[in-house]
Amino acid sequence: MEERINIIVSGVGGQGNVLASQMMALAGVAAGYGAVEAETFGASQRGGSVMSHVRLYKNNSPGPLIPEGKADVILGFEPMETLRILARYGNPNTKVVVNTRPVYPIGVLAGEQVYPDMTKILESIKQHVAQTYTLNATEIALEAGNPVVANMVMVGAVCGTGVIPIKEEHFLLAMKDYFTDKILDINEKAFRLGMDYITDTITV
Amino acid sequence: MSIANVKLEAPGKKVMLTGNEAVARGAIEAGMKYAASYPGSPTSEVLQILASATSQFGLYAEWSSNEKVASEAAAAASFAGVRSLTILKPDGMNVALDFLTSLAYSGVNAGMVIMVGDDPSAHSSIKEEDSRHLSKLSRLPILEPVNSQEAKDLTTKAFELSEALKLPVVVRLVTRVCHATSLVSLGDTEHIKEPVKAAYTEPILCFPQAHPELEQKIRKIAQWASEQHMWEYLGPKDASSLVIASGPCTLYAKEALEVLGLHNEVAVLSLKMTWPLPEDDLVNLLKDKKEIIFAEEIDPFIEENITSFAAYHAEDLGVFKFYGKRNGYIKSPLGAGIGELNTDIMIDSLAEIKGLGRPDFCGRTANCLGSVGGSLPERDRAFCPGCPHRASYWALKSALALEGNDGFVLGDIGCYAMGRGRTGYYTVKSVHSMGSGIGIAHGFGTLQKFDFTQPIIAVVGDSTFYHAVIPALVNAKHNNGKFLCVILDNSTTAMTGHQPHPGSSLDARGIEVPALNMEEIISGLDINVVVTDPYDINTTRDMVLELLPQPGPKVLILRRECSLVVSKKEKPRRVSVDQEKCVGKDCGCNNLCSRAFGCPANIIDLETGKGRIDEALCVGCGVCASLCPAGAITVEEGV
Incomplete structure (x- = not known):
């Protein structure tokens, strides 16, 4: 068991990344870690950049915010936001799982800002960190039946990569605790699709 | 994180709770039976949780029409012998302050706790206000928890202290405690199931003669704080340097000291x-x-009190070297006292104070932005897809442009405050406190004597209408202020997470209640009131033009349910762009839908230059279809 694991979930308001970070924390607790999870919500729901911090620990509970350069894992729901977080919180040992589907800021849609070249974003991420896993979580979520469960596809993908020492069974336990029966199925399905996709990628 | 965990009857079990949930749980465990609040981030969830637990724990919980009324209602419960809680953010505490400053004088009976959620960095506020000044001004003691466990424990303690001293006690959280989740060990809830009998017993008066007794109470509380060890000393006993911290800054300081090896x-x-x-x-x-x-958020509050304390005890304590916000040693990149603290700020500050270099995080990946030009475009906040406010501002802006006499729009806080930015076409020109746009509009509207001729519009939300607008309209009617009040009625308190208000047909507990009718209230003031649908931009624009020249105050209600609520319950209509009809870049509109309308669902196909709809985001409002000059956007019903 590691002393401390720092995970950042980044994305855009409305992508369900807060729920994903809560799931990481709950799965961590199910696996026997202590956990602190911090997020901002309220105004940031309205299309702004959103990040939450999850800190798993063995003994001493740390504060809610991860210091710069200290992210062990970045779970990126949006490519540009992932790079933004990497610049501030990453280090050469960081592991990144990133959803490749862009969400354009309204300034980009209005033609006033330019969204960086996608290939360059992904290349830069790969260049600067230890491991990078990419997937189109939104597309995989459609396979599960609804684009809103892309967040659980991402959580499944993290589990599949093995970048954090939390097993599938712990995630399933956390999900069972958290979701009502009505929506548990689709979330579990999304989780498995994400996990399988990554496992297949790694095997290939 | 999970309301179910707050309600668990499992003493000793450790569960993940947010600070807000932990306060709710602490109040329940303390036998609190009466809660009243008005929604405000970062504390809105507390009353929501308590309202959902009313039958299980025999509680009463209400969303009051504003924070002053909420505090008064909670105080009444305490007067009647029932432990009570009111939940505020600093802006709300300002509203309640007139009552709270008097309440300290009259005192309370059963324990009364005031939870305040300060918002350093103003994540979901329009200003950074440190409520501790207000609590001190009101002579109310302040407890500050580090994390969720302490939020629960100190809330319970606050009830005991309040009841012992007959004075309300403030529990002050910051956003990073309210919204952070950590493990909490649950206490017993069996003992609180005894029925409570409420009764009025004696006069409850605020009068100046109570002041000496109040100051006596404050001295007793200071002694109590010592007796109860309301502090924790961490680290070497013989250290000559000491960080004095409160709330999560304790953890930031600890981690920073570890990182620096200090x-x-x-x-x-x-x-x-x-x-x-x-x-x-x-x-x-x-x-x-x-x-x-000193390590605290927002203002140098502890710093000022400790430095003053040290000055009075200089004979015993000697002279200290202080490092805080006042002399600029503890500061965020924006300056001392601005923005929340974190471990990084504490690392920088402590390194400077101790004459160390900042530890080399050259492992950092800061240069990963090099290949994309060194920086990334920021994300402006935007109204949600289908938000009626976007359509409302489009109509208001169009009307004022057509009217042609430099008309302008005043506003206040809520989702619609974003009308001051891109997503609202920079329409809103003033934002202050709840309902203040109406008072300001009235002021402008009574300047005719000074050759003032510009048309004035003030926007408010529906929840705000009940909170603060009615008295302002009464004033405008009496003093004949000429302006148009536009109520952006989305049938909910949207910004803070969709709480009901007096115009709703369900109360906080989900029990059916008669909904107030705002048209009748306004008509009752003999003010002309008209209702239109903001999605119907042309009718709304024409109605604004018709109402503006009329004398005195008048009201236009733009009524459409919040699209976030609608998107959860209705299958949306399908909106699409006919790729043959859309002329794209060559159209005179120059991609009006994606460029100007500013809905995140109106995207542009970068290859063809033509408009498209992002179906994952679109909620099917169809407003963009009514704006497209080529008639290329189609709306398919009942998909």
């Missing part, structure tokens, strides 16, 4: 009660210290 030479004093100070203990705690460093 944890064996610098100690941390975490204050749980930050006003009044535990003065008896402080004399001992500060003895032999040479350097004192």
Whole structure:
């Protein structure tokens, strides 16, 4: 068991990344870690950049915010936001799982800002960190039946990569605790699709 | 994180709770039976949780029409012998302040706790206000928890203290405690199931003669803080340097000291009660210290109280070297006292104070932006897809442009405050407090004597209407202020997470209640009131033009349910762009839908230059279809 694991979930308001970070924390607790999870919500729901911090620990509970350069894992729901977080919180040992589907800021849609070249974003991420896993979580979520469960596809993908020492069974336990029966199925399905996709990628 | 965990009857079980949930749980465990609040981030969830637990724990919970009424209602419960809680953010505490300053004088009976959620960095506020000044001004003691466990424990303690001293007690959280989740050990809820009998017993008066007794109480509380050890000393006893911290800053300071390798030479004093100070203990705690460093959010509040305390005890304590916000040692990149603290800020500050270099995080990946030009476009906040406010501002802006006499729009806080930015076409020109746009509009609207001729519009939300607008309209009617009040009625308190208000047909507990009718209230003031659908931009624009020249105040209600609520319950209509009809870049509109309308669902196909709809985001409002000059956007019903 590691002393401390720092995970950042980044994305855009409305992508369900807060729920994903809560799931990481709950799965961590199910696996026997202590956990602190911090997020901002309220105004940031309205299309702004959103990040939450999850800190798993063995003994001493740390504060809610991860210091710069200290992210062990970045779970990126949006490519540009992932790079933004990497610049501030990453280090050469960081592991990144990133959803490749862009969400354009309204300034980009209005033609006033330019969204960086996608290939360059992904290349830069790969260049600067230890491991990078990419997937189109939104597309995989459609396979599960609804684009809103892309967040659980991402959580499944993290589990599949093995970048954090939390097993599938712990995630399933956390999900069972958290979701009502009505929506548990689709979330579990999304989780498995994400996990399988990554496992297949790694095997290939 | 999970309301179910707050309600668990499993003493000793450890569960993940947010600070907000932990306060709710602490109140329940303390036998609190009456809660009243008005929604405000970062504390909105507390009353929501309590309202959902009313039958299980025999509670009463209400969303009041504003914070002053909420505090008064909670105080009444306390007067009647029922432990009570009111939940505020600093803006709400301002509203309640007139009552709270009097309440300290009259005192309370059963324990009454005021939870305040300060918002350093103003994540979901329009200003950074430190409520501790207001609590001190009101002569109310302040407890500050570090994390969720302490939020629960200190809430329970606050009820005991309040009841013992007959004075309300403030529990002050910051956003990073309210919205952070950590493990909490649950207490017993069996003992609180006894029925409570409420009764009025004696007069409850505020009068100046109560002042000496109040000051006596404050001195007793300072002693109590010492007796109860409302502080925690961490690190070496003989350290000559001490960080005095409150709330999560305790954890930031601890981690920063570890990172810098200073944890064996610098100690941390975490204050749980930050006003009044535990003065008896402080004399001992500060003895032999040479350097004192302050770590707190937002203002140098502890810093000012401790430095003043130290000055009075200089004979015993000697002279300290202080490092805080006042002399600029503890500061965020924006300056001292601006923005929340974190471990990085504490690392930088402590490194500077101790003459160390900042540890080399050259492992950092800061240069990963090099290949994309060194920086990334920021994300402007935007109204949600289908938000009626976007359509409303389009109509208001169009109407004022057509009217042609430099008309302008005043506003206030809520989702629609974003009308001051891109997503609302920079329409809103003033934002202050709840309903203040109406008072300001009235002021402008009575300047005719001074050759003022510009048309005035003030926007408010529906929840705001009940909170603060009615008295302003009464004033405008009486004094004949000429302006148009536009109520952006989305049938909910949207910004804070969709709480009901007096115009709703369900109360906080989900029980059916008669909904107030705002048209009748306004008509009752003999003010002309018209209702239109903001999605119908042309009708709305024409109605604004018709109402503006009329004398005195008048009201236009733009009524459409919040699209976030609608998107959860209705299958949306399908909106699409006919790729043959859309002329794209060559159209005179120059991609009006994606460029100007500003809905995140109106995207542009970068290859063809033509408009498209992002179906994952679109909720099917169809407003963009009514704007497209080529008629290329189609709306398919009942998909």
